[in-house]
Amino acid sequence: MSSSLAASAHASHRLQDQQAQRTRTRIATGIFAVLTLGLAVVPMATSNISFAFYLMLWVTMASAMNICVGFTGYLPFGFVVFYGVGSYATGICYKVLGWPILPSLAAASVVGLLIALLFAPTLRLRGVYFGIVSLALATIMRLLISNLPDGFTGGSMGLILSSANNPTHSYYAMLAVMAATLATVAWLSISRLGKALKAIRDDDAAAACVGIHVPRTRLKAWLLAALFPALAGGIEAWYTNVVDPEYAFHVLITAKSIIYAMAGGFGTIIGPVVGTLALLGIDHLIWQKFPVLNLLLGLVIVLLMLFLPRGIVGSLLKRYPQLRQYIA
Numbered sequence: 001m002s003s004s005l006a007a008s009a010h011a012s013h014r015l016q017d018q019q020a021q022r023t024r025t026r027i028a029t030g031i032f033a034v035l036t037l038g039l040a041v042v043p044m045a046t047s048n049i050s051f052a053f054y055l056m057l058w059v060t061m062a063s064a065m066n067i068c069v070g071f072t073g074y075l076p077f078g079f080v081v082f083y084g085v086g087s088y089a090t091g092i093c094y095k096v097l098g099w100p101i102l103p104s105l106a107a108a109s110v111v112g113l114l115i116a117l118l119f120a121p122t123l124r125l126r127g128v129y130f131g132i133v134s135l136a137l138a139t140i141m142r143l144l145i146s147n148l149p150d151g152f153t154g155g156s157m158g159l160i161l162s163s164a165n166n167p168t169h170s171y172y173a174m175l176a177v178m179a180a181t182l183a184t185v186a187w188l189s190i191s192r193l194g195k196a197l198k199a200i201r202d203d204d205a206a207a208a209c210v211g212i213h214v215p216r217t218r219l220k221a222w223l224l225a226a227l228f229p230a231l232a233g234g235i236e237a238w239y240t241n242v243v244d245p246e247y248a249f250h251v252l253i254t255a256k257s258i259i260y261a262m263a264g265g266f267g268t269i270i271g272p273v274v275g276t277l278a279l280l281g282i283d284h285l286i287w288q289k290f291p292v293l294n295l296l297l298g299l300v301i302v303l304l305m306l307f308l309p310r311g312i313v314g315s316l317l318k319r320y321p322q323l324r325q326y327i328a
Contacts, residue, residue: 024327025190028269032182035273039175043168053171053239055280056178060232061253062260062272063181067225069258070267071188072218073201074123077131078138079257081119082112082226084249086233088145091159091243096152105173105234112230115141116223123218142249159243170239177235181228182273188224189269197221229257263304265311270327274312279304 042052061083068074086108093104122133145153153159188194196217199207208214237243247253264275282300308315317324 021190023325025186025269027327028189029183029186031270032179032186032273036175036179036182039178040172043171049167049171051280051284053167053174055276056171056174057232057236058256058260058276058280059273060174060178060181060228061257062264062276063178063185064225064228065257065261066185066266066268066272067188067221069261070271071194071197071201072221074126074218074222075131075258076134076225077251077254078119078134078136079225079229080249080251080253081115081134081138081141082229083233083253084138084142084145085111085115086230087237087243087248088153088159089230090234090237091154091161092152094161095154095159101238105231105238108230108234109227112226113223115230116226120219120222123215123222138249145249146245153245154243156245158245158248159237161237161241161243165238165241167239170235173238174232174235177228177231184224184228185269185272193217193220259301263301263308263311265314265317268311268313268317268327271311271313278312 039052039056043049065079068076068079089108089111090101090104093099093107094101099107119134119137122130122137125133188197196207196212199210199212200214200217204214233248260276260279261272262275263279264271264273279301304312310318313327317327
């Protein structure tokens with residue numbers, strides 16, 4: 001009798017958790033939809049779309065980083081490699097091979113996935129070891145590309161995609177990639193794959209004991225996390241009309257992806273979006289009004305990490321636990 005009551009109570013509690021998770025996901029999806037629709041009308045309202053474009057780019061990068069860190073517990077210091085190879089794949093296919101821009105972007109996504117598969121053995125490592133090895137492999141990839149013939153990569157001058165430049169088209173391409181990234185994160189929050197990833201993040205040995213195929217599940221998340229930065233890198237090359245060899249593999253791209261996601265809160269659905277909106281907005285305001293005091297952004301980030309170590313959303317949920325039924 002007591003065992004049946006306990007089983008019934010457990011089933012009821014599990015059902016409540018599932019319903020609460022669905023509610024949180026619906027709310028997050030609604031927020032994402034409003035953001036996407038708001039950004040969709042920006043080119044109709046103004047010709048100055050640069051800030052909105054880079055907002056979408058960094059929301060994409062931070063959300064992809066959240067798939068790595070928030071869902072799997074992996075912190076890839078070499079995350080920029082996907083962005084870099086996406087930029088170069090787009091530039092080479094368009095400029096050197098003469099492909100149209102959309103097939104060139106498709107090639108960028110394929111190359112990003114292939115690089116993720118190449119790096120897949122590093123998923124056996126954990127913690128700082130994984131981070132360091134991923135950074136080393138990203139450095140090797142940058143050196144390999146820089147040593148290709150100049151006629152292929154443009155050498156130190158990079159590649160100029162002169163006839164590809166169409167800011168409005170590339171803007172909406174980035175909007176589509178951002179929307180796909182956010183939809184993927186929302187789906188992961190309620191899917192079996194997402195639950196399996198969180199189980200692996202918390203205790204991979206226990207996850208294996210309950211039948212989760214740990215290596216295969218990690219690889220799926222790794223491929224998802226690689227796809228969107230590769231597309232973002234290719235679309236930015238289209239938007240700016242150039243593939244810059246110094247910028248394409250710059251460590252700052254990884255750093256910003258981590259900082260924006262961390263500022264909002266790793267492991268939350270809307271955290272990376274909130275963090276990107278907050279920090280990129282502050283950065284924009286500081287740059288506009290105080291160009292010589294751009295170091296203020298660094299101070300804001302330090303204060304944020306000191307006083308809100310769980311990020312904006314994570315700290316809000318800790319302070320007001322009742323919000324957990326609505327926000328994740």
